Amino acid sequence: MSVQIDTDTEIDKEHRGVAAVDRAFSIIAALESSSMPRNLSEISRTTGLYKSTILRILQSLQGAGYVVRVEESKYALGPTIMQLGLAYERANPLRHLFLPIMQRLVDAGSESPSFHVRQTKDERLCLFRLNSNHSTLDRVHTGDRLPMHRGAAGKVLLAFDEEPADGADMDEIRRTFVAVSLGERDKFCAGVAAPVFSQRNRLLGALSFSGPKERFTPPDVEQMKVTILAAVRELTKELGGTFPI
Amino acid sequence: MSVQIDTDTEIDKEHRGVAAVDRAFSIIAALESSSMPRNLSEISRTTGLYKSTILRILQSLQGAGYVVRVEESKYALGPTIMQLGLAYERANPLRHLFLPIMQRLVDAGSESPSFHVRQTKDERLCLFRLNSNHSTLDRVHTGDRLPMHRGAAGKVLLAFDEEPADGADMDEIRRTFVAVSLGERDKFCAGVAAPVFSQRNRLLGALSFSGPKERFTPPDVEQMKVTILAAVRELTKELGGTFPI
DNA sequence: AGACTTCGTTCTGCTTAACAGAACAAGTAC
DNA sequence: GTACTTGTTCTGTTAAGCAGAACGAAGTCT
Known part of the structure; x- marks a missing residue:
């Protein structure tokens, strides 16, 4: 017998990590999928997150070098990504x-x-x-x-x-x-x-x-x-x- | 005159991101700094985080492919790191x-x-x-x-x-x-x-x-x-x- | 010039996410 | 048998962080 399960609940049940970390990764993924830097509103549309939420997470992403802010109002993958990529290859x-x-x-x-x-x-x-x-x-x-x-x-x-x-x-x-x-x-x-x-x-x-x-x-x-x-x-x-x- | 400032407060004041995301990055950094996979206790010692905290964050890291679990109890950087590294190079x-x-x-x-x-x-x-x-x-x-x-x-x-x-x-x-x-x-x-x-x-x-x-x-x-x-x-x-x- | 839209930024009340820490079982070493 | 270290699970408490609104600036259109 098949039980109807709400998708969010199902995902939440099989993968109970930390929501804010998941959100951070969805922001990184939004930047990864675009070869051009993206602005705040584009990231919001792509991820479905509120701009204030994104901004706060971007503070952490920028602080750790995963994302850089370019052209005053756009964001792109940062040098830590390259650093990690090299570490991954070495390891x-x-x-x-x-x-x-x-x-x-x-x-x-x-x-x-x-x-x-x-x-x-x-x-x-x-x-x-x-x-x-x-x-x-x-x-x-x-x-x-x-x-x-x-x-x-x-x-x-x-x-x-x-x-x-x-x-x-x-x-x-x-x-x-x-x-x-x-x-x-x-x-x-x-x-x-x-x-x-x-x-x-x-x-x-x-x-x-x-x-x-x-x-x-x-x-x-x-x-x-x-x-x-x-x-x-x-x-x-x-x-x-x-x-x- | 030099004013004594608590480091944590200073960091927190100049960079108010999301603590859980910062923790996730410190876990990734712990794995990056070691060329061998690391176990939970090593990660805990390196990052200063509690094991239960680490485990929950690792759920998100594994779910997104940033970390993989190898040899049943050790963790290493995962294929998303490589993916991001390539995206960074392309962009x-x-x-x-x-x-x-x-x-x-x-x-x-x-x-x-x-x-x-x-x-x-x-x-x-x-x-x-x-x-x-x-x-x-x-x-x-x-x-x-x-x-x-x-x-x-x-x-x-x-x-x-x-x-x-x-x-x-x-x-x-x-x-x-x-x-x-x-x-x-x-x-x-x-x-x-x-x-x-x-x-x-x-x-x-x-x-x-x-x-x-x-x-x-x-x-x-x-x-x-x-x-x-x-x-x-x-x-x-x-x-x-x-x-x- | 004025109206409108979109942007980035800041703020805050509220809710529950997530953390700290304990407890437990299993494995290892002596 | 005892001690230690490991990974895993659980839970009460609290404050982290989110949703959403508000604001000012810039750009566009009429």
């Missing part, structure tokens, strides 16, 4: 593991490899992306946010999440450890994806090959499945995990 | 202006150029750094935090701040638009710095040459002053400002 060894293996796949003629992690309930984040050596590419970049419910990598993340999704297609992915999507995220593109695990079989993310659909014939896809499973086994082993098959 | 055109000009200086045989901005009251942040072609270098990297009150770049930032610092040495910097430091930040290093302005003569940051002290003889320093003033004039012009001299 995050994944790129040193993933990029050499992804480069080797490219050198061997693969489609464009990407690595994705779950970002929110409905979105995934492309952490790493290399372009293949083929003459045509699908348009995905490091840092892109992509839908969870469409695309091979999204399906993999859903299938192996801590709370795995239900469904016959999800069961099939869990059985074969591979997902295929033909024209889901974009009708001209296709992808093959498989999970990367870390210690204790915990899902780290999804490695995928993607590119223009015409290069994903059934024999191509079968070969990609073999190649990507070998790669995710190697990555999982390097990460201290044991790939389940 | 920030400065690097496309500064790096070519800095590279040209290096090619012409300059000491290592860096660009610094004020980060907090007492610290500056190195936004860009290129190494010179000389055989010895001083150890400064992009992303480093450095003291405001020592080093040529720090002096420049203080001299031309919106609320400029007092003092005869500050007056001299404001007159000549150049600061020199010999062995201040580090006894083996020296630097020459000058301000970069943007529109409306607003200080953007400080460009500096720095390196081992033995290459900063009086004739060297005089030549560097000429070179760096030419560079900051060019940068300021490109930024829509007019260099005052």
Whole structure:
């Protein structure tokens, strides 16, 4: 039996953090989504917050350097963002593991490899992306946010999440450890994806090959499945995990 | 006469943001300063916050992807940090202006150029750094935090701040638009710095040459002053400002 | 010139968010 | 068995911080 739950209550129940901190992040997100500095009223419209509320939070954001005030009345991401980005890169060894293996796949003629992690309930984040050596590419970049419910990598993340999704297609992915999507995220593109695990079989993310659909014939896809499973086994082993098959 | 002011009150008076947001940033800073994931008790010791307070804020930080929980009980910077870092780079055109000009200086045989901005009251942040072609270098990297009150770049930032610092040495910097430091930040290093302005003569940051002290003889320093003033004039012009001299 | 709209800034009463701190269970070391 | 440290949960109290109004300045339109 399905119980009707108010969305706010549901979000509040499953994630009881600190509202003011959430508001601060929504302000940062508003600035992130615009490549131009934004003024107070634009931030208010984007976030739905009152200007006085925003101003007070901006005091903290500016004080910590997350946001800077430019042109007297506009706001933009500040130098602390860059600082944190560099700290993240320094602390995050994944790129040193993933990029050499992804480069080797490219050198061997693969489609464009990407690595994705779950970002929110409905979105995934492309952490790493290399372009293949083929003459045509699908348009995905490091840092892109992509839908969870469409695309091979999204399906993999859903299938192996801590709370795995239900469904016959999800069961099939869990059985074969591979997902295929033909024209889901974009009708001209296709992808093959498989999970990367870390210690204790915990899902780290999804490695995928993607590119223009015409290069994903059934024999191509079968070969990609073999190649990507070998790669995710190697990555999982390097990460201290044991790939389940 | 010096008036004794409680630091907390002073900070609170000059920066009345949102305490919970400030706490969240102190947690992020605790994670940033460690290259290894940290557990709850370490974060508590570093920030001085209670564990229950930290846990609640971590709910928000994890929910937004700023922090991830790893190894069951440790916390690290999360993928949103990377995402924001990339957004900052995309939105920030400065690097496309500064790096070519800095590279040209290096090619012409300059000491290592860096660009610094004020980060907090007492610290500056190195936004860009290129190494010179000389055989010895001083150890400064992009992303480093450095003291405001020592080093040529720090002096420049203080001299031309919106609320400029007092003092005869500050007056001299404001007159000549150049600061020199010999062995201040580090006894083996020296630097020459000058301000970069943007529109409306607003200080953007400080460009500096720095390196081992033995290459900063009086004739060297005089030549560097000429070179760096030419560079900051060019940068300021490109930024829509007019260099005052 | 006047009216109108939109902006940034400041202020304040009220409500509940969120904090401080305790309590508890589990794991580790001696 | 005892002591210590950890992560987790709970709750009474208080003041943090929010919603919303008010204000002055600037820009636009007629």
